[in-house]
Amino acid sequence: MRIFSRLLSSLMLLVVVSALLFAMCRATPVSPARLTLGSDASADQIASFNRQYGLDRPVVAQYGAWLGHVASLDFGRSYVSGNDIGPEIADTLPGTVELVTLSFVFTVVMSIVLGTIAALKEDGAADHVLRIAAIVGLSIPSFWLGLLLIRYVALKTGWLPVGGLAPWSDGVGAHLGSFVLPVLTMSVYYIAVLSRLVRTNMVDALSQDYIRTARALGLPRGRILVYALKNALPSLVSTAAMSYGYMFGWALIVEQIFNLPGVSRALLTAIFQRDYPAVQAIVLVITTIFIVSNCCADLVQGALDPKVNRK
Secondary structure, three states: OHHHHHHHHHHHHHHHHHHHHHHHHHOOOOOHHHHHHOOOOOHHHHHHHHHHOOOOOOHHHHHHHHHHHHHOOOOOEOOOOOOEHHHHHHHHHHHHHHHHHHHHHHHHHHHHHHHHHHHHOOOOHHHHHHHHHHHHHHHOOHHHHHHHHHHHHHHHHOOOOOOOOOOHHHOHHHHHHOOHHHHHHHHHHHHHHHHHHHHHHHHHHHOOHHHHHHHHOOOOHHHHHHHHHHHHHHHHHHHHHHHHHHHHHHHHHHHHHOOOOOHHHHHHHHHHHOOHHHHHHHHHHHHHHHHHHHHHHHHHHHHHOHHHHOO
């Protein structure tokens, strides 16, 4: 029942977001026809453009038609190129998903490791060093960090590429090497956030009676850590899932800095070109990924912590 209600609320949220997105893209002082064709376009050209893209119908009818097409994965055609938007998204989305997923996995692993170390060394030297590192990670702008990595790692050492994406045909090492600096740029902030969350949860878990009992019984330290992590993970899951969605927004900056082909970069191009159908489609796809990731996180959190399902 809880799964059904969560899916239903996610679907309703997606419909509301799509309506707001559609309204925002239509709320421009200049008509799309005039923006695309220019100020010298004749009345006949504007009328033809409006008929071609269905802009001569009432806004509600336009939204209904657009939503129906989106449901069948038809995102319409670009004002600028005249091409179908769906294939363009299909070409650029995998690169962004790969970047975000690699960053997410790296973030979660490093957050658990560093947060656990800080909890085990509570108020010790390692804890203080990691606390300072987290403050720095929260403070440094991602675009500046990316530029520093390019200058002092890529250009100075030559170990990693400055930008661009090596295809799989160049080898696994070359392809994944293209993501090292972008992943570091995107992950530092979230590692700073999530590692402190893990540290707080682990300190609380390690102070519980069942952990003291396990230590008194002489259980191996690794097994005790597993028990503590099991109780520290549920809150991490929900926060990490939101981070996965937020990373698609950060990808907008990272893809520009490192010249990576991706859907976030395509979104920025569409915004500059005022290609509103492309903007609507890309933002809706990213929003869908964000909502789905949070929905999945809710389900995983419920599996890890049965008390959540009873709320």
